[in-house]
Amino acid sequence: MAIAEFRLENAWHPIEGETGGGFSFTLLNLSAEAISDFRLVYTSLTRTIDAPRCQNARYLRRNANFHEFAPPAGFTLKPGESWTFVVDGLLRPAKHRTDGAKSAYVSLSNGRHVDAIVGDLMLEGRHSEPAPKLLPEGKLDQPFALLPWPAEASLTAGDTYPVALYPAPGANADDIAAMHGVASLHARLFSVGHQPLSLAPVHEGRALTFSADAALGASAYRLDFAGDAVGLTYGDAAGRQYGLTALCQLLHGARIDADRFRFPAAGHIADSPRYGWRGTHLDVSRQFYPTTDVKRLIDILAWFRMNIFHWHLTDDEAWRLEIRAYPQLTTVGATRGPDAPLLPQLGNGAEPVVGFYSQDEVKAIVAHAGTLNIEVIPEIDIPGHSTATLAALPELTDGQEAPDSYRSVQGFPNNALNPAIELTYDFLGKVFDEMIELFPSRYIHIGGDEVANNTWLASPLARKLMQDEGLEGTFALQSHFMKRIQAMLAERGRIVAGWDEVSHGGGVDPEGTLLVAWQKPEVGMELARQGYDVVMAPGQAYYLDMVQAEEWQEPGASWAGTVPPHHTYTYEAAGEFPPEIASKLRGVQACIWSEHFLNRDYFNHLVFPRLPAIAEAAWTPKAAKSWDRFAAIVPLSPRF
Template identity: 75%
Template sequence: MAKAHDFRLENSWHPIEGEDCGGFVFTLFNLSDAPISGFKLAYTSLTRVMDDPACDNATFLMRNANFHQFAPPEGFVLAPGGCWRFTVSGLWRPAKHRTDGAKSAYLTRADGVHVPVDVDDLLLGGRPAEPAPDLLPKGAVTEPFYLLPWPKAASLTAGDAVPVALYPAEGTGVEDLKAVTTVIALYRRLFSVGHVPLSLAPVHEGRALRFRQAEDLGAEGYRLDFGDVVTLTYGGAAGRQYGLTALAQMLHGTRTEKALFRFPAAGEIADAPRYVWRGCHLDVSRQFYPVADVIRLIDILAWYRMNVFHWHLSDDEAWRLEIKAYPTLTTLGVLRGPDEPMLPQLGNGAKPVGGFYSQDDVKEIVAHALALHVEVVPEIDIPGHSTATLVALPELADGQEAPDSYRSVQGFPNNALNPAVEDTYVFLGKVFDEMVTLFPSELLHIGGDEVASNTWMASPLARKLMAEEGVEGTFGLQSYFMKRIQQMLAARGRRLAGWDEVSHGGGVDPEGTLLMAWQKPEVGVELARQGYDVVMTPGQAYYLDMVQDEAFQEPGASWAGTVPPQHTYTYEAVGDFPDALQARMRGVQACIWSEHFLNRDYFNHLVFPRLAAIAEAAWTPRERKDWQRFAALAPLSPKL
């Protein structure tokens, strides 16, 4: 019986003269005590092979999106201590970074048993080795206060004394006391060994905190006046929390880096956010995140005074939201494995994987976020990116459509819900009915991205619908579909949000619609010209799965280029918008796509400090941003 670590796959990439994309060299080692023959080797990789790749010493068997399977030559026996080496060319793109190779692997023996195979980072052939870079300079502060994001205006005098804690002055109302408790709990969750910065009871050598409300500051605005007593003036409950968080940050910084930071003895902070939308997206389809991790990410958003959590709940790889009307969505629609309804993808191997959020989980997460003034905007990605949905509900396909008649950019065959199948709208109506009871947000994000240009063209039902409705091609059908979805959402009191491709083929009614510009910055300006409200989240600056340096040793994706923290921090999303359109630019958003996040260390390396950089871009006026200051402050930030 095979044991863990009995087999290991080494993989490297090398350039090939005359082939722009180069090739892979794979070497499988047998570290067990028995020979093996008649087996197949499967691996997952974002660097995909074409349909008929050139192989040496192997036979290509199949590919499904990121899943690849090969067999050794007939009669080959892999002896204990021996290895099988084979090469593959015919790649869709060259490998550029160590995470561009195999992410997982397993063997299928002749008797059908699946055996784990260890696999690690891609090795490099044909290029000089480059050490991983330093991504942040040491940084320097001109004002000795830890505040991230930096406030709109501040005039502060540093003090020598550090209050033990801040506590509400006598006579403080119960709502203010509850707000203090909320921030105490937030701090304790993020910094479990830190000394709490706030207390409900008076504290020896503490400082009293007085509360005032002034509605003219706006819901998210606040002012802090420092002296023997600290006064927090706020416009609304969110502003009160942000002021308390700012105080907690300053005390935390003072205690953590005593030589660098001080607590104010006098002066004031007058603060309000730059943008109304300060968001962070999380893809939970490619990799599943436990509830505790989702809650901690929301805590980090609150610490940075971000106010939107965009929850990407479905994609080709899995449907993660429990829908009671369709239980197969979270049975068949989440399982990936060698013998499961969906093949392994991106880090999955011999062991089946699943995972979804029950409706009780969702209620807990939404309530937690709302208590921290973070709005949860749910996304189910339609009509494309729907492989998992169609595996769970195959009746939604046009049975007359040829299989594998089109493929998505990720290589999934026939992965889009068909606008001509009327049951599609029955299904989505029931899904929306359950979602609106779970998510109080006025917005429901319906994806709309990356529908392949020839999608549905082999569907007789789609062809018939095109003739009846007078629409042309894939994007005409998509616009027809999206307009119906928009009406369905409106009937349920919700507005449509989506990715920028929702505008294709005629789009939808721009009134009340929010679209996210991700492909490149110019798209956001064009959407604004068409009358859409826009959130800027271009991959070239705000996609946190992108590599942070060109060195091969730096992990991440690279389709949008190299995105170092300094670029993320200094990028000005509103810069290309004419004055007349700037009101359409609602804010900015980080996107955490999870293809590369196979473990927590990868997550933290890629997400931080760039998430904090986007938080400051969302809050702090351009003229108040300072890269050197940010570089000094960012290392103190919490991580997942």
């Protein structure tokens, strides 16, 4: 491993009379060379104001989470020495150790960029509280490892368990293929675990009989245990898969922890999902996940009987989907680096980073999900969150508009596609044409979130459109844009899905439109009253980047508050909906936003056990849920 040349330590301090406070930085020169006329860049979600107050440093520029500073003129940093400086004037206070610098690099006078190792954000002025234990030991009311817990289970525990389950004589080719699919799923998730399913009879195994019964309904199954046989009755292919997965969970738990878990000797499970939409969203723009990782997450969703993968493919930080009509989207638009049009953000350092999914890779991921009865909903986030798009296609901007006339909540200047530029719709039409060849889902998610309140108001073209169409303000323009997009998708046989802000400014036609309510639970109820189909994903319960405890040393974001696993588990989306609009609630969704997920350990710490908690909320009736039981079973879960 190469020896680090630089290290950056950082700490946050409060300032009396100010809410944001400030940062103290120390850059250590660990190299053998003195440096001068250099610059320091760090990325942080805790952004500075436009003109922060600096001690012993010069502020140069900020672009969203990118911050650049220089030492005083004539300063030389010798080997083994350090440069300490203070930056006061932050837009918000730091609340956790992950609110400081996520990455840093030094730009030398010769144009070379060198990474700096970044330490945790330290806390000045008060005690730095360690992270607490987040999950209790749990307590089992029944000794069976099922997650999510079924709608109905009446089981008697056995004293032993079969080596494996195998198809009884008479199983047809589809049943055997389904066993192979679930056996392969288990093998991918638990690579050193003993296989719970065998396609051939096995000594000390147990025969599994199959029976189709459409009267059970979609995604439903029944398991009957008696003697040396197990019977699986299923309503459709999804139900068969879910029944097989439940059997694998039962056997996996009994084998891994025989002191706590058993395999049934008698009894039955009668099961079907609570909601039709049991979703998980993954942001691949802030951090790129290779194809193998995306498939791994889809496997985990299948293990928990979730059925929607919402794939957030574009944002300000990068465009990740190959569009052959516009190759620059995945060259310029998918590359961040010190000398690139898109500057480093959120953990990027001296080396440029690039990543996108080829159309062949997309097809492989969609096909993989399909074999597991998971629908892939693609998202391109428009009209806001389009910095990467506009960097790749500058012809989509109004050249008469001032370059920093508005900023998004994340600090990106002029980051929205302009509804008054006709070329915007030509561009999106070609994008949609390629997307419908890749994604069989009837939904295309078009984002629609976080358009800043004064967006486009300095654009002469937008002002003329407002005058011609009798529109007033940003959100009326956004509604005008969204209605055109809805019509374009309808022409292509697709339905609009979006975030809750799609309803702003008059919204779009609610008929068939599905909106994901993320800002707060009350928004979901209001959308339902307006006639929209609603999926509940409130940040206060279902955003898996949120911190799980208030202590300083617990990592994660905190804008939506603290979201401990117990709160995620017990949150009841249906409890927000009165009976007259309850039919508009389609389901629930976990959201994995990737600003804080710089490595796999952070991902696992923040996503688990809250993802399986949402899976149980999506599947299990409220009356059948148990936090103590869940806490006892969830440690058996696969990890990312």
